[in-house]
Amino acid sequence: MKILNVEPEGYTAEAREILRSLGELEERACDRDALLAAVGDAQVLIVRLAHRIDEAVFARAKSLRVIVSATTGLNHIDLDAAERYGVTVLCLRGQRVFLDSVTATAEHTWGLLIALVRHLLPAAASVAQGEWDRDRFRGTQLSRKTLGIVGFGRLGRIVADYARAFRMQVVFHDPYVEAADADVEKLGLDDLLARSDVVSLHVAYSNETRGLIGVREFERMKPSAVLINTARGEIVDEAALLNALESRQIAGAAIDVLDNETSLTALASHPLIRYAGESDRLIVTPHVGGATLDSMKDAEVFMAQMLAHYVRGEVS
Secondary structure, three states: OEEEEOOOOOOOHHHHHHHHOOOEEEEOOOOHHHHHHHHHHOOEEEEOOOOOEOHHHHHHOOOOOEEEEOOOOOOOEOHHHHHHOOOEEEOOOOOHHHHOOOOHHHHHHHHHHHHHHOOHHHHHHHHHOOOOOHHHHOOOOOOOOEEEEEOOOHHHHHHHHHHHHOOOEEEEEOOOOOOOOOOEEEOOHHHHHHHOOEEEEOOOOOOOOOOOEOHHHHHHOOOOOEEEEOOOHHHEOHHHHHHHHHOOOOOEEEEOOOOOOOOHHHHHOOHHHHHHHHOOOEEEOOOOOOOOHHHHHHHHHHHHHHHHHHHOOOOO
C-alpha cells in the first residue's frame, strides 16, 4: 500500500513509524500541480489544510481509497466527490474522547481576545521602536463583561470554562444544545448579539452555517463589541465584517480563519489582511488555533492509529 503525505513538514516520528508499518510511505511537500502529478498511484492520501481535495484530485487518484486528515473541519475536502469515487475520509470529527484532551484552539481564542482588547500587538511594536506610551494603549477589562458563544459544543464549552476565570458572564446560542450549566444562559442568536461584549464563534462549517454572521448580525452587535472567529472563515461574511470595522459598527475583531485559505493568490490581496496591516482593530492569524507542537503530535499519532485500525478492518 502506498501512503502519500503531501504535508510532511514537522510530522511526528511516532506517527511516521505507524504509517511505515502499514506500507510504503512517500513524503512530498506539494503545490497544486505537484499534488495532481503525485496522487495517481497512492492508496492513502494524508493532508492537513494546505490543499483543496476536489473533483480534479479524485479524477487523477485512480488508486485512492482513503484520505486521512487530522482535522475536525472538512471543508477542504469535497465529500460528495469522495463518496462518488468510493474514497473513505478519516478525520477527527466525532472523536470526542480524544478531542476533549485538545484545548489548543480554545486557548488561542483567548490569546486573540486578550491581544485585541488590551492592544498587545501595537503596544509591543511601539516599545520595540523605542517608545514608552502607556496612555496610548489603554485597553478594556473583561471582568463583568458578557461573552456570547455561538456554538456550544466541545470548544464552546471549554471557552466558557475559561471565561469563569476572567469573571465574565456567559451566554450561548446553539439550536442543538438544550441546556448547559446553571451559570450559562441560552439565547437566540439576535439576543446574544445584542447583549454580548464579545462574540466568539465555535460552530462547525456547513451549508447551514455558511455566512451565519453577516450584515444583519453586525447591525445587532454593540458598537463596543468585538468578534472572535477561530472556527471557519466561511461562517462570516467577510465583506460585511470589513464594512463593520471600517464603519465602526463594531469595535474590533480577531480571526484565525479566512474563506478560501488554500488560494495563495486570494490571500495575497485579501481585503481583511490588508486592513489588518493598516488598523489595530483587526488581528488575523494564519489558522494556527490547533497548531501547537503538542496537539499536532497527538493528532497525527491518533490519525495514524485510526488508519491502522481501518486497514485491519476495525473501523467501518
